[in-house]
Amino acid sequence: xxxxxxxxxxxxxxxxxxxxxxxxxxxxLLMGEDIGALGGVFRVTDGLQxxxxxxxxxDTPLAESGILGTAIGLALRGYRxxxxxxxxxxxFPAYDQITTQLAKMHARSGGRVQVxxxxxxPFGGGIGAVEHHSESPEALFAHTAGxxxxxxxxxxxxxxxxxxxxxSPDPVLFFEPKGRxxxxxxxxxxxxxEGARVLDRARVVRPGTDLTLVAYGxxxxxxxxxxxxxxxxxxxxxxxxxxxxxxLDTATVVASVRRxxxxxxxxxxxxxxxxxxxxxxxxxxxxxxxxxxxxxRVGGFHTQYPVAKIEHEYLPSLDRVxxxxxxAFAY
Amino acid sequence: xxxxxxxxxxxxxxAAGGPDDAPLVQLVTPAxxxxxxxxxxxxxxxxxxxxxxxxxxxxxxxxxxxxxxxEATSLxxxxxxxxxxxxxxxxxxxxxxxxxxxxxxYVFPSYREHGVSHVRGIDPTARLRMYRGVDHGGxxxxxxxxxxxxxxxxxxxxxxxxxxxxxxxxGLVGTGDPERDTAVVAYFGDGATSQGxxxxxxxxxxxxxxxVVFFCQNNQWAISEPATKQARVPLYRRGSGFxxxxxxxxxxxxxxxxxxxxxxxxxxxxxxxxxxxxxxxYRMGAHTTSDDPTRYRSRAQEEYWRRRDPxxxxxxxxxxxxxxxxxxxAEVAAEGEALGERLRTEVRALEAPPASTMFxxxxxxxxxxxxxxxxxxxxxxxxFEPADHVEGSTR
Ligand SMILES: Cc1ncc(C[n+]2csc(CCOP(=O)(O)OP(=O)(O)O)c2C)c(N)n1
Ligand SMILES: [Mg+2]
Numbered sequence: 001x002x003x004x005x006x007x008x009x010x011x012x013x014x015x016x017x018x019x020x021x022x023x024x025x026x027x028x029l030l031m032g033e034d035i036g037a038l039g040g041v042f043r044v045t046d047g048l049q050x051x052x053x054x055x056x057x058x059d060t061p062l063a064e065s066g067i068l069g070t071a072i073g074l075a076l077r078g079y080r081x082x083x084x085x086x087x088x089x090x091x092f093p094a095y096d097q098i099t100t101q102l103a104k105m106h107a108r109s110g111g112r113v114q115v116x117x118x119x120x121x122p123f124g125g126g127i128g129a130v131e132h133h134s135e136s137p138e139a140l141f142a143h144t145a146g147x148x149x150x151x152x153x154x155x156x157x158x159x160x161x162x163x164x165x166x167x168s169p170d171p172v173l174f175f176e177p178k179g180r181x182x183x184x185x186x187x188x189x190x191x192x193x194e195g196a197r198v199l200d201r202a203r204v205v206r207p208g209t210d211l212t213l214v215a216y217g218x219x220x221x222x223x224x225x226x227x228x229x230x231x232x233x234x235x236x237x238x239x240x241x242x243x244x245x246x247x248l249d250t251a252t253v254v255a256s257v258r259r260x261x262x263x264x265x266x267x268x269x270x271x272x273x274x275x276x277x278x279x280x281x282x283x284x285x286x287x288x289x290x291x292x293x294x295x296x297r298v299g300g301f302h303t304q305y306p307v308a309k310i311e312h313e314y315l316p317s318l319d320r321v322x323x324x325x326x327x328a329f330a331y
Numbered sequence: 332x333x334x335x336x337x338x339x340x341x342x343x344x345x346a347a348g349g350p351d352d353a354p355l356v357q358l359v360t361p362a363x364x365x366x367x368x369x370x371x372x373x374x375x376x377x378x379x380x381x382x383x384x385x386x387x388x389x390x391x392x393x394x395x396x397x398x399x400x401x402e403a404t405s406l407x408x409x410x411x412x413x414x415x416x417x418x419x420x421x422x423x424x425x426x427x428x429x430x431x432x433x434x435x436x437y438v439f440p441s442y443r444e445h446g447v448s449h450v451r452g453i454d455p456t457a458r459l460r461m462y463r464g465v466d467h468g469g470x471x472x473x474x475x476x477x478x479x480x481x482x483x484x485x486x487x488x489x490x491x492x493x494x495x496x497x498x499x500x501x502g503l504v505g506t507g508d509p510e511r512d513t514a515v516v517a518y519f520g521d522g523a524t525s526q527g528x529x530x531x532x533x534x535x536x537x538x539x540x541x542x543v544v545f546f547c548q549n550n551q552w553a554i555s556e557p558a559t560k561q562a563r564v565p566l567y568r569r570g571s572g573f574x575x576x577x578x579x580x581x582x583x584x585x586x587x588x589x590x591x592x593x594x595x596x597x598x599x600x601x602x603x604x605x606x607x608x609x610x611x612x613y614r615m616g617a618h619t620t621s622d623d624p625t626r627y628r629s630r631a632q633e634e635y636w637r638r639r640d641p642x643x644x645x646x647x648x649x650x651x652x653x654x655x656x657x658x659x660x661a662e663v664a665a666e667g668e669a670l671g672e673r674l675r676t677e678v679r680a681l682e683a684p685p686a687s688t689m690f691x692x693x694x695x696x697x698x699x700x701x702x703x704x705x706x707x708x709x710x711x712x713x714x715f716e717p718a719d720h721v722e723g724s725t726r
Contacts, residue, residue: 063535069489077616097489100483108467109472110691113471247700290338
């Protein structure tokens with residue numbers, strides 16, 4: 001372990017990334033509900049108000065449209081607001097400001113103004129929560145031009161990507177896999193934010209030769225477990241972590257599928273019109289002659305997110321991913 | 332002379348009167364005489380420095396705003412604009428309030444603030460780019476501290492509040508230096524007051540004590556809905572529940588609008604926080620060129636308000652005080668002609684942008700999906716033989 005390497009949880013890695021951004025740029029400020037003394041309901045902003053003050057780590061009124069709308073105004077004045085939406089299901093009061101204002105303002109002004117607002121959203125399920133606390137609305141935002149939509153899957157990426165998101169001149173939806181907040185990993189905390197940008201680059205997490213599993217955020221770990229299980233059966237599965245839904249790094253996925261000839265996409269969001277549908281369409285278009293099987297998707301159903309007691313039947317489990325892998329090989 | 336309450340039209344069957352019979356600040360009566368009541372004293376002081384030349388300046392602003400409206404409306408009728416929304420009838424509210432602004436102040440307009448953009452110096456042709464369909468915006472907000480017109484009702488009121496919170500953080504409130512202390516203004520309508528974003532903006536402004544003025548032009552109509560569909564109490568009372576000082580002003584009285592705005596701006600700049608202003612006025616024209624007001628309001632009501640035209644009122648004041656100047660009026664009329672001529676020429680010359688501009692500024696930094704779409708479109712365009720470009724080609 002090098003001097004600059006620390007073992008951090010995903011939540012702590014984001015906290016460290018936020019801290020660095022706050023230190024680096026006086027214009028960065030955090031806004032959200034309960035992010036101050038409490039440190040956020042997931043403690044991601046723990047200790048930051050104490051160190052940076054109430055003016056830079058701001059407990060806002062309980063009004064999501066108000067948070068986003070005033071963040072836009074602050075960005076127009078030269079600030080870089082990082083807004084926390086307490087849970088995925090509560091982003092909708094702000095949906096109007098995000099899609100009709102935040103996403104369009106740079107274009108509306110002919111490039112004259114920038115609105116570098118970051119929206120942090122703990123998302124995804126598997127935590128046994130009540131309604132509105134387990135959703136995956138990323139496709140709704142990726143469908144809107146003008147927004148960048150990303151999701152880290154590891155502490156290292158969480159640390160690096162949050163800083164890159166804050167430095168981005170574009171608005172960024174930063175979807176944090178809340179079910180993975182407490183997973184630990186090594187994080188190189190030196191010099192992050194200065195190297196090559198990873199924010200919109202997919203990466204091959206595990207190389208393989210026979211099938212490509214495409215995932216992001218919370219499902220990357222599931223995909224890795226599936227790849228390990230498949231290996232027992234003599235199947236070599238490559239895992240690609242998209243990192244970004246918008247822009248979609250098609251090139252990395254296509255290069256992988258051209259080699260493997262099979263592709264399965266895994267996300268928690270419903271498969272119907274989800275980001276996996278976009279991956280499938282693009283892979284089909286660009287890898288048609290390399291494909292041994294149709295691109296398959298594993299994800300949530302076209303239902304309301306179910307109650308906690310049965311949510312594990314809804315989420316793309318290891319078994320459902322392996323089932324899709326089997327089906328892909330059966331063609 | 333005594334102040335006369337012109338806010339209500341009780342004799343009119345469909346006047347939007349209902350909740351609007353509350354007292355309002357007035358400095359000039361519709362007949363053109365100064366209001367001398369003791370209640371108006373503080374506001375009178377705020378316009379005491381406006382000499383006859385300054386009053387004629389306000390008249391000029393209002394006439395040119397009206398002329399801009401008329402010209403844009405006829406350009407729309409000729410098919411040169413896709414749509415237009417007139418400010419007609421609201422010139423006093425817009426010009427009076429905007430003339431009270433300082434250069435460093437920042438404005439967030441909605442879409443019919445042509446009097447405000449005139450006062451701030453935005454190029455008249457640039458203001459019509461959006462309505463012609465060649466631009467979603469049209470000007471550089473930084474040039475005159477006027478943000479772009481916002482079409483989603485109420486959204487920009489939050490932006491103004493956030494911007495004001497930024498001004499506050501920049502330390503530009505309460506410095507005592509009139510060249511630095513900065514206020515922010517959101518212009519919006521009576522219909523907008525029902526939007527959640529306006530209420531949220533009042534919450535954020537109040538708890539942050541932000542230097543923002545909520546300038547609501549109650550023109551009594553939100554397309555076809557009278558203001559009575561938005562509230563059961565006069566709109567200015569919206570402010571008090573949020574702890575925001577509120578005032579109702581005769582929106583057809585340019586001096587009263589100036590005075591009330593000057594007071595609100597001073598409060599904002601000196602650290603006194605937000606103010607809610609209701610300027611009670613009337614939308615004399617249709618909502619937009621696509622609208623037909625005969626379907627929802629009476630000629631009698633329109634006529635009632637036509638007799639309370641804000642430009643006539645200022646002319647009456649100038650005449651009553653012996654400062655009306657025929658030569659000046661002729662000069663303004665000639666300036667109006669020149670403006671009309673210029674708009675007719677310049678608007679017609681605004682060409683459609685190249686189709687490829689839609690791929691510009693989608694993001695501020697490169698985005699692979701946009702890049703791919705842009706290249707596909709360029710190749711598609713190039714795939715046509717020059718002969719395919721003849722007019723009438725079906726592609
Ligand atoms: C959120 C939203 N809903 C509906 C519309 C359609 N619309 C455009 S103008 C308007 C009326 C607005 O009335 P008001 O706020 O009084 O402003 P005015 O047009 O009178 O200046 C409506 C309903 C819109 N632009 N935005
Ligand atoms: Mg109105």
